[in-house]
Amino acid sequence: MQAEPQAFDRVLSSMCTDPHPDARDAAERFLATNPGDPATYQRVADLEDEAVALLGEVAGLADPAGYVASGGTEANVQAVRIARERADSPRPNVVVSEAAHFSFQKAADVLEVELRLVPTDGDHCADLEAVRASVDSDTALVVGVAGTTEYGRVDPIPELGEIADSVGALLHVDAAWGGFVLPFTDYEWGFDHAPVDTMAIDPHKMGRAAVPAGGLLARSESLLDELAVDTPYLESTAQATLTGTRSGAGVASAVAAMRTLWPAGYREQYLRSQRNAEWLADALEKRGYEVVDPTLPLVAASVPRPTFEALRAEGWRISRTATGELRVVCMPHVTREMLASFVADLDRLEVRASVPVVGDD
């Protein structure tokens, strides 16, 4: 385990993780490169082409367009932007379930589009009836989440595709976290399962690249063209990214991680993470907490606030869902030993709802 500040031995809250050693090496070798200026930094620009091709393999798209973004937020903002540019309507709207990441709210604020948040069903997925009732001729984009931030749920992507198609809207899939896990499950989430137009899929989450390495994929180059801005004084001619200068470390480390881990390494990592999530869910259930079934490696449980605070004071990095449940993301750095130690601390520190919080003791 590494020393601070990069120790992950108590981090249960993050959707980022310890980069794979190959990814770390590559990041260090390309630290001083800028794929935003491909005529100057040609080697990293070539690597970015490889990154996009590999991301396409992961997501079921043979000839992908896209780029390595700063993260899922940028990819989601850009997907909304593409849809806004494509829309005929002067008042375009985006339909997404309330379980979607807050970056869609950011996208709506930045891009001044209407965000229509629809409720989830009993299993925390987008409620299809509610989506159907929300779309109209002004709908520019329907979003499906493939691995929600709070419960790791996968929306019914093919059905959302049908709804999007019925009103001439684009379909975006947010697989920022789930993208490197879902290929090893039975879920239908990818470009080969549904008429997906764009996707967020982040190497720096389950892909084990170094931050910042997000991914925006598009089914065709013409979708990306909606984002292009002319670039004088760069020898390249147009720029589709939201940022200008970009991290070569992120690009190189994404390629290194995918070369090493796709597919066998990611499969093994998924199976281990999933087993850990199920073990933790079981342990919490046995202790009487209400647990949301971890269908992907993410556990949510009704641990009371005082106990949560006591665990944080003990140094555990944990976070909560909007409704206050403890949320543990079983990233690759989260081992069975860590979880056993966490559960032992939970047993020791458990605070009955009636007992006040006692500071960091």
Added chain:
Amino acid sequence: MQAEPQAFDRVLSSMCTDPHPDARDAAERFLATNPGDPATYQRVADLEDEAVALLGEVAGLADPAGYVASGGTEANVQAVRIARERADSPRPNVVVSEAAHFSFQKAADVLEVELRLVPTDGDHCADLEAVRASVDSDTALVVGVAGTTEYGRVDPIPELGEIADSVGALLHVDAAWGGFVLPFTDYEWGFDHAPVDTMAIDPHKMGRAAVPAGGLLARSESLLDELAVDTPYLESTAQATLTGTRSGAGVASAVAAMRTLWPAGYREQYLRSQRNAEWLADALEKRGYEVVDPTLPLVAASVPRPTFEALRAEGWRISRTATGELRVVCMPHVTREMLASFVADLDRLEVRASVPVVGDD
């Protein structure tokens, strides 16, 4: 000199540079941290506070608000966004000289504000009369560039501040490249010289941090509040950044570079870069090229296209202004020896306008 891919020995086109060794070390130590999640990654969040305070010192602002952005593009987009949110008008406009970076075009596209590009004067600075004629009651923002991308020129910032004030607009200064050079000149460009509201100032350019480390500064926290989006499932409560997950490497390396170099190291670096620019300008002028006087360390000269192409084929990373001049940015990695070698190649490869390009011979 480092091996490829991070060799800078022929790079004359980039506004990024070889990070300072202290910055590189810090980047490597914080590679797996995310200041976008401050409750999980507390150490890097503390470093970001220090980065903003140090940037404030550089830019003449005692109690700065701001954050470490992905780069100048994000900082410029966010400044336009703040102004749009503050504006009373349903059709806000932004007034900026045509010498400004293309990120303002990107900001206008993304944010759907009107961009009013005004001509420059005979010295490539914003023409004040043209600015005065362009602002009106719908003007949300006046932009001054402190170190233009093409010629390194500094717009008359105090006068632009007066014009902005006359129509109730905000004033943004784009010092993304110039910010770590200008404190050692007589230019009036900072928060202490004019009623500047927001500024782009990038540690990963002349500040010698590792990419991605841009800077957005604001005179008050209330300006940043215009950007805030609520953040469930992060233990922090709001996020003002355009991206979500962000690079801890960028933040840590910015702090390391500024601790080491501010102010004496940056002063020395500026003096060396400025002398190099003047040496190159002189050498080019002696050879009969028309040269734009380098008032900051950036040289533009009328080298014909075939010669330019022959130099690129020789491996020199060079770029052109919109009107086709050769453009050499005298970054800290650009030594006198490099420039002498470049001029020797220029002499050897000089192609008369009448002679066709001869490939990479």
